[in-house]
Amino acid sequence: MKRIFLLAVLVFALSGSIFSQSLVRVYTTDAQIxxxxxxxxxxxxxxxxxxxxxxxKGYLLSAGVDYEPLIDDLPGYYASRLDPMLSMGGYHTYSEVVAWLDSVYNEHTDIVSPPESIGYSCEGRAIYIIKISDNPTVDEDEPEILYDAMHHAREPGSMELILYFISYLLDNYGISDDATYLVNNREMFFIPIVNPDGYVYNEITNPGGGGMWRKNRRDNGDGTFGVDPNRNYGYMWGYDDEGSSPNPADETYRGPEAFSEPETQTMRGFYAGRNILLNLSYHTYSAMYLAPWGYTADTCADYSKFMEMMQLFSKENHYIYGSGATTIYPTNGDANDWAYGDTITKPRVLSVTPEAGSGEDGFWPPTERIIPINQDNLPANIRLAYMAVSYVHYGDVVIFDSLGNENGFLDPGETLSVSCRVRNCGLGTSREVIGRIVSASSHIEVIRDSVLWSPVSSFENSEYESFLIHLSDDAEPGAAARIVLSCTEDIGYVEQETVSFIIGTPETLFAENFDGSGDDFFVVSGSEWQRGVPVADVGSHSAPNVWATVLAGDYHDRQTAVLSSPVIHIDSTAKYLSFWHWYDIEYDGICYDGGNVKIVVDGGMPAVVSPLTGYTGVFYEYSSMAGDSCFSGMSNGWKNVMFDISAYCGDDVRFLFSFCSDNYVHHLGWYIDDFAIVGYTATSVEAEERINLPLSLDVYVSPNPFNSRLVINISSSSDREHTVTIRNILGEAVIVERLPVGVESFCYEPTTEGSGIYFVTVTDGECSVTKKVVYLK
Known part of the structure; x- marks a missing residue:
């Protein structure tokens, strides 16, 4: 007993301050520091x-960097949130993971390979892998995917994510279509712990959980220990001293040379013997998906593919995503960049790093948060496995009254086309894709409930196919209606989209496009909000003018600025406030800056009004508008937003556009255009029947919808010249072209026009034909 006690004292002594790490905030993002x-x-x-x-502490003092304490005893704080009755607070220890892998193999020998040591750590611990497939001990000609975790020893949540996904596949094999299909048609490899020595060290020093050791346990020979495995890979190793450190005492120490560590050598050896196509390399935390590059802010060749994949990964958990260097901070010699960048020792791998869990979760999320975080990331794990061949989802969806009065609006009594195309976000060609539609509103009857798309190539769109729905005669104008679309290759997964639209023909009761000699909008407070022509990168929805936080972009810090509409009487027929906006506002899962819309009734107190599609989130706790809902992040182009204001009918109101920024970081800002108050009426189908459509004139437009070029062909027995006019949904002409006699075709290529419904009218002076087209940018 005495020797054991002395050993424990020695461990404590050698560990120095390992039990007293604190969490502090340093007010710099200088990568070198x-x-x-x-x-x-x-x-x-x-x-x-x-x-x-x-x-x-000495380094920060010498660098002249102040810091603000946040949590004095970080390991103790983490441990206080864990269940003391469970081993490591609810996280599997290294030995428990090894035993667990043995157990799942023994229970599922038909689909799980025997746990195999593919290499050993610095201290001689095995790095285990298992494969899940229908013939787990046979190397089949099936797509290979890798899931790995715990390059960093204090991130056990990443390992739990791997174990959870393994359990999902095994528990649902033969029961759920997706688990069964993936097991039967993929070879999925799992490495739960890349860095076992560091994790065991945390178990020794903090057996109740909360240990903060990050690196492996290499003895650097100078009194320091550890190399960061995620800075030791060969691609761009040591590129600079910002993305990794040459100092053995630093947490991002990259090692004496690339692949100096047995842990990264093990990973290299595994990849060299396989044909891995896709990889999720799990870390915690920050609620992000990170793609290459980490070593540079330049985009990689497959950046657009990564962005599409990560957009789908984040569909349920709403993680932010982007390249590592631009989304979080620069790294070099990391696993992501090597998996993607090295094409000499192995094939290229599309590798993404999830940073699972939020800032509140931290490195050791509370015990009760383990399962929810696992569940949040399960859809991404499933989608990745499908993407090794194909994964289709809805791209563009356009609803128009092709079998109604063709006035461009969705009126009661009309039969509507729901025109859709799907996109394949996978590395191979899809099978045939089945699309289905169901009504989520009582006034919608589905007429054509399914469509079939031909196989879709990798990262390509299908052709358009159309469902048909019918709006009942008693559907209420101005009411929101919903349909639910689904698509599948009939191999397990089903991707769904809910689409909403407004019933009826809009009637503009008040409108302001800010393009006249003046308007009655005015700045209430703050130094932001300017009217005029915005920066070129933003443009306007309808040229030339907008209201913007700052026309030149780059709004200011520490602003609370309010733009007000004039007093507007809300007519009894009014239903919605509508405007178009474009925004790029600081957001990383937290709404540091943002804007919202408030309504003031008869001089009363402002109240936030919510858009039909909801706000991005709420201002964070240190904002002067803390707790208010707001738009934040990026709109990704000009978007229309609508607010139900029917509760204010009969009132005199003002609308306030309130923008707030904190002390740090400013982006391009918030831009407003084409403000309107609208009601909705029902336009008779019979009343809008087309007239003046003689047999001597016909017009053909293709493709429809179009996205870059529209071809207009004219068939006419007239010997007159023809005039082609294209108008937007407001009736404004965007182009007028006179065609000489004998010219029977015209190509229209939009430049500044936004996506939406347009009307092509061809006339010869006596007769005219109008066709509705849909432009998708």
Missing amino acids: LSHLDVASVRPGAYADVVLWEKD
Whole structure:
């Protein structure tokens, strides 16, 4: 017993301050400074939250960097949130993971390979892998996918995500279509712990959980221990001293040379013997998906593919996504860049790093958060496995009254076309794709409930196919209606989209496009909000003018600015406030800056009104508008937004556009155009029947919908010249072209026009034909 006690004392003594790390905030994001620190999270351009070790205090003092304490005893804080009755607070230990892998193999020998040691750590611990497939011990000609975790020893949540997905596949094989299909048609490899020594070290020092050791346990020979495995890979290893550190004492120490560590050598050896196509390399935390590159802000060749994939990964959990260097901070010698960038020792791999869990979850989420975080990431794991061949989802969806009065609006009594195309976000060609539609509103009857698309090539769109629905005669104008679309290759997964639209023909009761000699909007407070022509990157929805936080972009820090409409009487027929907006506002899962719309009734107190599609989130706790809902992040183009204001009929109101920014980081801002108050009426189908459509004139437009070029062909017995006029949905002409006698075709290529419904009218002076077209940018 005495020897055991002395050993424990020795461990405590050698570990120094391992039990007293704190979490602090340093008000710099200088990559050179951060490379010497143990960075937990970064708010780009503002500050970094850093795990402060005793050795770091002197460095910060010498660098002249102040810090603000956030959590004094970080391991103790994490441990206090864990269940003390469970081993490691509810997280599997290394030995428990090994036993668990043996157990699932013994229970599922038909679809799980025996756990195999593919290499050993610095201290001689095995790095285990299993394969799940229908013939697990046979190397079949099936797409190969890798899921790995715990390059960093203090991120056990990443390992739990792997174990959870394994359990899902095994528990649902032969029961759910997706688990069965994936097991039968993929070879899925799982490495739950890449860095076993560091994790065991955390178990020794903090057996109840909360240990903060990050690196492996290499003895650097100078009194320091550990290399960061996620800075030790060969691609762009040591590219600079910002994305990794040459100092053995630093948490991002990259090692003496590329692949100096047995853990990364093990990963290299595994890849060299396989044909891995896709990889999720799990870390925690920050609620992000990170793609290459980490070493540079330049985009990689497959950046657009990565963005499409990550957009689908984040569909349910709403993680933000982008390249590692631009989304969080630069790294070099990391697993992501090597998996993608090295095409000499292995094939190229599309590799993404999820940073699972939120800032509140931290490195050791509370015990009760383990399962919810696993569930949040399950859809991404499933989608990745499908993407090795194909994964289709809805792209563009356009609803128009092709079998109604063709006035461009969706009126009661009309039969509507729901024109859709799907997109394949996979590495191979899809099978035939089945689309289905169901009504989610009582006034919609589905007439054509299914369509079939031909196989779709990798990262390509299908052709358009159309469902048919009918609006009942008693559907209420102005009411929101919903349909639910689904698509599948009939191989397990079903991708769904809910689409909403407004019933009826809009009637504009008040409109302001800000393009006249003046308007009655005015700035209430703050130095933001300007009227005029915006920066070129933003443009306007209808040229030339908009209201913008700052026309030149780059709004200011510490602003609370309010733009007001004039007093508007809300007529009894009014239903919606509508406007178009474009925004790029600081957001990384937290709404640091943002804007919202408020209504003031008869001089009363402002109240936030919510758009039909909802706000992005709420202002964070340190904002002067803390708790208010707001738009934040990026709109990705000009978007129409509508607010139900029917509750204010009969009132005199003003609408306030309130914008708020905090002390750090500013983006291009918020831009407003084409403000309107609209009601909705029902336009008779019979009343809008087309007239003046003689047999001597006909017009053919293709493709429809179109996205870059519209071909207009004319068939006419007239010997007159023809005039082609294209108008937007407001009736404004966007182009007028006179065609000489004998010219019977015209190509229209939009330049500044926005997506939407347009009307093509061809006339010869006596007769005219109008066709409705849909432009999708």
